[in-house]
Amino acid sequence: MAKTFPAAHLRQTVAAIVAAAGSERAEAQTVADNLVLANLSGHDSHGVGMVPRYIDAVLEGGLKPNTGIAVKLDGVSLLALDGQRGYGQVVGEQAMTLAVARAEASGSCVMALANAHHLGRIGHFAEMAVARGLVAIHFVNVQSRPVVAPWGGGDGRYGTNPFCVGIPLQGREPFVLDFATSRVAQGKMRVAHNEGRRVEPGYLIDEKGQPTTDPGVVVVPQPGGMFGALMAFGEHKGYGMAVACELLGGALSGSGTWHRPADNQRAVINGMLAILVNPEQLGTQASFAQEALAFVDWLKQSPGDVLLAGEPERKARQTRAHEGITLDDQTWAEIVAAGAKLGARVA
Ligand code: NAD
DSSP states (O other): OEEEEOHHHHHHHHHHHHHHTTOOHHHHHHHHHHHHHHHHTTOGGGSGGGHHHHHHHHHHTSSOTTOOOEEEEEOSSEEEEEOTTOOHHHHHHHHHHHHHHHHHHHSEEEEEEEEEEOOOOTHHHHHHHHTTTOEEEEEEEEESOOOBOOTTOSSOOBOOOEEEEEEOOTTSOOEEEEEESBSSOHHHHHHHHHTTOOOOTTSEEOTTSOEEOOGGGGTSOOGGGOOOEEOBTTHHHHHHHHHHHIIIIIIITTSOOOOSOOOOOOOOEEEEEEEEEOHHHHTOHHHHHHHHHHHHHHHHTSSSOOOOTTHHHHHHHHHHHHHOEEEEHHHHHHHHHHHHHTTOOOO
């Protein structure tokens, strides 16, 4: 069973719960807007279904409401920032606002953001940069539970480490490639598990390292309290990219890497290395504008239905803005229960 809600209703509901967990009104609204936009964009794994986890993380002390970035190093086009375990939706926007201003002023910016709580959909931050005509590349690591198996390995050793690149296209909608380096996002396994669905072969191994189609192996503890693991996308190549995300988003950012057994902490900590380039100042603007469009048009002329990254999300936004956002009963029940823990009534 499932319920469909208008986006505005979910925004109000989530903002009320986040505020009940101690956030000031503006922060609660930013978190709510961000999560609902992820649902509208078709990524339910990074939408309002995250709220129960965020509330648990606040109650455990791993997520700190009303906490902004601290500037650790300001080298004009080099920024090292610390999210101090504040809401990723808030510290991520603060960090990107600073980085965008630097790239606009000096042509580029390398920004390291450590210790953000869950940044959610990384494409959101690339969209902030491309809206200003900038190219943005993001390497992100995840410290929560080691849920992805290294290529050739048999248990989870690292997170779903997302990679994202946003590229403005003159006079057109931008290219926004944004994905987890696991074959599928962990949150999509939670959604599939809540809906009682099996997933395709090749996505998962169980707690014994054997292939399985049961998403529950990465959502609920298996016999002996063990978990299964997600596989990397693209075999050794996706695995290598995930390692690059851990080394750049985790180690180089100052956030830290995962190298310990799983614990039961509810907080999800993201580290991000963002590289922003202003094409206008690189001296290749004319070629960039023309050649990029020529290439995109060339792709689109291929027989069949060719999409460019970013299009599926924009299409989903149009549809869901009209038709509403559908949540399965389990996800909704968990949101209601999260509100109840804080004395917020959710209807
Ligand atoms: P996905 O597998 O749905 O891939 C999405 C990307 O592929 C998008 O860029 C989309 O535009 C593009 N795409 C989809 N269909 C296409 C087609 N037919 N042709 C061309 N391009 C196409 O994404 P995912 O791996 O499930 O990740 C979902 C979200 O989860 C992302 O927003 C990611 O940032 C987020 N995430 C966040 C974290 C975190 O810790 N913050 C961790 C993992 C994932």
